[in-house]
Amino acid sequence: MDLSIDPIQERLAEAVDTVLTRTGAPYAELAAIGVPGLSIREEFGGLELGLSADTMVNDRLGYALEPLGAYRETVLALDLLDPRNVPDSLLSDLVKGTRHAVTVGVHTEPSVRADAEGRLHGVSECLPVGEIGAAVVRTARPDGGTGWHLVFPAGPECRVRDADRMGLPQLRLVLEAAEGLSLSGVDERWETALNSARVRQAALLLGLARRAVDEARAHVNSRIQYGKPLVELQTVAHGLARISGEGDGWDLLAHETAWQCDNGRARTADTALLLATAAEHALLATRKCLQLHGVRGMLGHSTPAAAYRLAAVEGLRMGTPAQLWRLAAPGWRR
Known part of the structure; x- marks a missing residue:
């Protein structure tokens, strides 16, 4: 196996470096070179270039001290979802980077529970800063199992709250009897x-x-x-x-x-x-x-x-x- 960096990866790294030296909004600048659509599946409207391309993007974001975690969360959320569960208008925004998706309870034990009526209650772990358009939530069910829901933050039942960790800005989702679309096939x-x-x-x-x-x-x-x-x-x-x-x-x-x-x-x-x-x-x-x-x-x-x-x-x-x-x-x- 050849582990050398190929010319496409080199050019991609240079493009990310150039974007991060500009004064515009980082997400909008990245979207201009195809991020996050580089690794998103084609059925979602992405280029599906794979992790080899994504690895270079994230490496350069780390070097620039610009983590932009909402980008990685968006790609992860779309990896978990079926395209039929995402409205076309939202999907377009996610691929363009104007709005983002997040995951809740995916990296940790579920902090959100679903009641007998399927409504969601709880507060998420700390999430990356960004304009959240959708959340893929792993929930604890009354029977002791776990389930998956897609939530669109809006209204008092599902709101975004500012938070921080070690002085770095973060977000939390607060769900109070929020409605969510039950998802299948995520496991x-x-x-x-x-x-x-x-x-x-x-x-x-x-x-x-x-x-x-x-x-x-x-x-x-x-x-x-x-x-x-x-x-x-x-x-x-x-x-x-x-x-x-x-x-x-x-x-x-x-x-x-x-x-x-x-x-x-x-x-x-x-x-x-x-x-x-x-x-x-x-x-x-x-x-x-x-x-x-x-x-x-x-x-x-x-x-x-x-x-x-x-x-x-x-x-x-x-x-x-x-x-x-x-x-x-x-x-x-x-």
Whole structure:
């Protein structure tokens, strides 16, 4: 298998970088180059280019410290849905990126319950910021099982509330006897959709880690300590070299796992392992960046502090590394 980056991926990465240097709304700018439609299924109006393209997009978003999580949530929600369940007008907005879909109770245990009449009650976990047009909700049923519902936020029964995690803006859905369209067939698509979602999230975290390493490298080459650049201290140079080398290895694993998903070969153990290592690596890289910058790195507006906050929040969005390692463990027993 060839793991080298092909010309299309390179051009896509350059296009995302260019978009993120503009002053317009990021989602609108990304939509102009086909995001999120790149990996959305053709039956939804997307290009269905697969995870190999999506991995490059998320890697560059992570490097730019622009997570834009509503983009990944939209793709995941559409992976779970049947096109017949989504109104055409909403579907067009989702593909264009003017509105977004989110998932509730997909990465965590259900926090929303469905009563005997099928109405939904509860508050969602923290969700990425964006104009929410639809929510795919996994609910706890009165009989102890789980169900799936599609909810269109509107009115007092289903409203969006501002929230935050570690100072980063987030959203929550508040459902009070909200009506939802009952969905069937989602369980059959759930594992495949989650595998792809983990690869996208891992790519974001690895891009974020690379940015932290680059920031740290630039700092230690210019910071004079004891009459010489900080990088000339052996512990500093060796520590950064180790983290940088590990990151290169995880990048290769991300592209390999994306290829496996695109060819129907990925297992839950593979994608869980990738995301667990990416989350741990992002936290390690951003902590090292903070440490090497010293007090300057701890300032709220600094790049090291911003990278660490993003790694802490995004690294837990689809479960803790410990939970992911438990998912990975059965598949790696030889």
